Amino acid sequence: AQKVTQAQTEISVVEKEDVTLDCVYETRDTTYYLFWYKQPPSGELVFLIRRNSFDEQNEISGRYSWNFQKSTSSFNFTITASQVVDSAVYFCALSEAPGGGADGLTFGKGTHLIIQP
Amino acid sequence: EPEVTQTPSHQVTQMGQEVILRCVPISNHLYFYWYRQILGQKVEFLVSFYNNEISEKSEIFDDQFSVERPDGSNFTLKIRSTKLEDSAMYFCASSERTPSGSTDTQYFGPGTRLTVL
Numbered sequence: 001a002q003k004v005t006q007a008q009t010e011i012s013v014v015e016k017e018d019v020t021l022d023c024v025y026e027t028r029d030t031t032y033y034l035f036w037y038k039q040p041p042s043g044e045l046v047f048l049i050r051r052n053s054f055d056e057q058n059e060i061s062g063r064y065s066w067n068f069q070k071s072t073s074s075f076n077f078t079i080t081a082s083q084v085v086d087s088a089v090y091f092c093a094l095s096e097a098p099g100g101g102a103d104g105l106t107f108g109k110g111t112h113l114i115i116q117p
Numbered sequence: 118e119p120e121v122t123q124t125p126s127h128q129v130t131q132m133g134q135e136v137i138l139r140c141v142p143i144s145n146h147l148y149f150y151w152y153r154q155i156l157g158q159k160v161e162f163l164v165s166f167y168n169n170e171i172s173e174k175s176e177i178f179d180d181q182f183s184v185e186r187p188d189g190s191n192f193t194l195k196i197r198s199t200k201l202e203d204s205a206m207y208f209c210a211s212s213e214r215t216p217s218g219s220t221d222t223q224y225f226g227p228g229t230r231l232t233v234l
Contacts, residue, residue, distance in 0.1 A: 037225070043228050044226070044228060101165075101219065102167070102220075103173050104165055104175075105152075107161070109158070
C-alpha cells in the first residue's frame with residue numbers, strides 16, 4: 001500500500017524567509033511518481049511538479065525547489081524568499097503512474113503554510 | 118489555457134436527497150477522476166473512469182455513488198441519498214493518455230463544496 005506523510009501540520013514564517021516542507025513516502029512499487037499540489041485559500045488544487053522515481057535530480061523553478069532523496073524516501077519542497085501569496089496548504093502526493101493511473105493519487109494530509117507580512 | 122470546470126461551486130442539500138455534481142474535463146483528456154476532501158483533511162481518491170467505464174474505485178465509493186459520462190463533455194458524480202458525512206469538497210480531475218498508454222499529470226477542477234443538512 002502507498003502512504004504519504006507530511007509531518008508538519010502548519011508552518012508559519014515571516015515574509016522573505018526560506019521554508020522547507022517535508023514529504024516522506026512509502027511504496028512497494030519500483031516505479032512511482034511524486035507530486036506537489038498547492039491549495040490556496042480559494043480552494044482549488046494547483047499542480048506544481050511531478051517527479052518520477054528514476055530521476056533524482058533536484059529541480060528549481062524560480063523561488064521553488066524540490067529535493068528528491070530516494071535513500072530516505074523523501075521529496076521535500078523549499079520556497080526561497082517566501083511571499084504572502086505563497087500562503088496555502090501544500091499537498092504531496094504519490095502514484096504508480098505518471099498521472100495517478102487507475103488508482104488515482106495518494107495524498108498526504110497537507111502542510112498549511114502561513115507567510116506573515 | 119484549458120481547464121477543468123465544475124458546477125455548482127456550492128451545493129446545499131437535505132439529508133436523504135440525491136445530488137449530481139458536474140464536471141467538464143479538459144477536452145482531449147481521456148481519464149477522469151473524482152476525489153473528496155472533508156474539511157481540513159486530506160484529499161481522498163474516490164473513482165477513476167476511462168473508456169466509458171469505471172477503472173478503479175476506493176472503499177469510500179459505495180453503492181450510494183455513481184459516475185457517468187452522459188455526453189462528450191460532461192462527467193458527473195451522483196450521490197443517491199446523501200448523508201451528513203458526505204459533506205465535503207468534491208474535486209474532479211482529468212488527464213491525458215501518454216503514448217505508452219498510461220495516464221499523464223492530473224489537472225483538478227476548482228471543486229464543488231457539498232453541504233448536507
